[in-house]
Amino acid sequence: MNADAQPSTDSSRAEARRSQILAAASDCFRAHGFHGASISQISKSAGMSAGHIYHYFENKEAIIAAIVGDDLDQLLTLSASWRAAADVLDAMLEGIEEGVGKKLDRNVASLKLEILAEASRNPEVAKIVRSVNQRCNSSISETLRLARAARGLSTDDTTIASIVEVMTAMFEGLLARSVRNPDFDAALIAAAFRRVVRDLVTGPGFEHVSRP
């Protein structure tokens, strides 16, 4: 089918098969969960024999790890793009609509929830999740620091970390909302989120935490 002069790298064909398996596994995991989906199901969905999957992945756990890593990596590109914008806050506010829609998407949410549930009991998966989260958090922190510095607001670590934590909690909470209240208008949520994010980014810091 492909008449390349050179058969390209060793991995060309193998890479295709590998991502073919990952795509099929992703579908199956979404539909039945990591433990509910079987290698046999995945192999059928990928159009190959069950045994052949073991030429590309050591075991089922390795497939899970690959999918978890791939899924979380997507987050990293997002905040990096904000930082490149002329006005950081504007870029963030404009990204909210898309961010809300994505987290509320049933297919997206279902796999992300499965990853979180698995991470809460599988140390290997937890390690991946936390490592990606760290890189993601420092990227968002840097973005936020820029936005506040441009407005002459405090940028101490406690303030920045607190704001980041609240904002990420808000967005990740939408995963739960997509299950609990799937018909709620995404535009309404986005509007409310915009106000909260704006207030957080342009509001006072959290240097002096005191019990009320």
Added chain:
Amino acid sequence: MNADAQPSTDSSRAEARRSQILAAASDCFRAHGFHGASISQISKSAGMSAGHIYHYFENKEAIIAAIVGDDLDQLLTLSASWRAAADVLDAMLEGIEEGVGKKLDRNVASLKLEILAEASRNPEVAKIVRSVNQRCNSSISETLRLARAARGLSTDDTTIASIVEVMTAMFEGLLARSVRNPDFDAALIAAAFRRVVRDLVTGPGFEHVSRP
């Protein structure tokens, strides 16, 4: 072991066995997930034979349904207690510390995440989750309406629903944070949450949603 004069109702002994099974199942599901935990494990943890479990539950699915219902029911008591308070907003703000701590508790979070993941693919579980969510949402809505009415603020449905959705998203997002960033200081999160909740409850409404 128990020398009651009357064996009490038919369910007395049976009820004890039932909750014995549910407690054991809850532990196992927390540790291995709904599909990762086996009836054999649950029976060992409950101190009875595997077959005997089927005298109290039709099948594994029924155990899952019972646990999901029990877990979610706890939410309902919370907002009802707020409403009884002298000042609703103060009661809510005071409840934040506890609410944050609870959602960040690894054991609690792990089961709740499992429930959400299961609900996103199991229609029976989804039905339970949504029904409890509806009752919970209207309870919080009523509480919020009181708080805003007492301050002469708008209480239209769109405003109330938007605020409720954002607040619940924040709190449920903590489930994800407990996995991603488990060591973050809960007091800092609570402080930030207090400000956001106060601003939302006492701020302008969302009657006129418009794109920026």
Added chain:
DNA sequence: TAACATAGAATGAGCGTTCAATCTAGAATA
């Protein structure tokens, strides 16, 4: 005795994984 509680073995299906056997297609050789 009658009714329920309980244990434990039995069942058949499905699991993740392994492995020997085949297929395929290009390189090497003649």
Added chain:
DNA sequence: TATTCTAGATTGAACGCTCATTCTATGTTA
């Protein structure tokens, strides 16, 4: 060009095990 060689791709059966569930037999109690 025709033939052989070879190494990777691929299959499908088989393995040992565990699963959820059912069945039968025995205790226990009232």
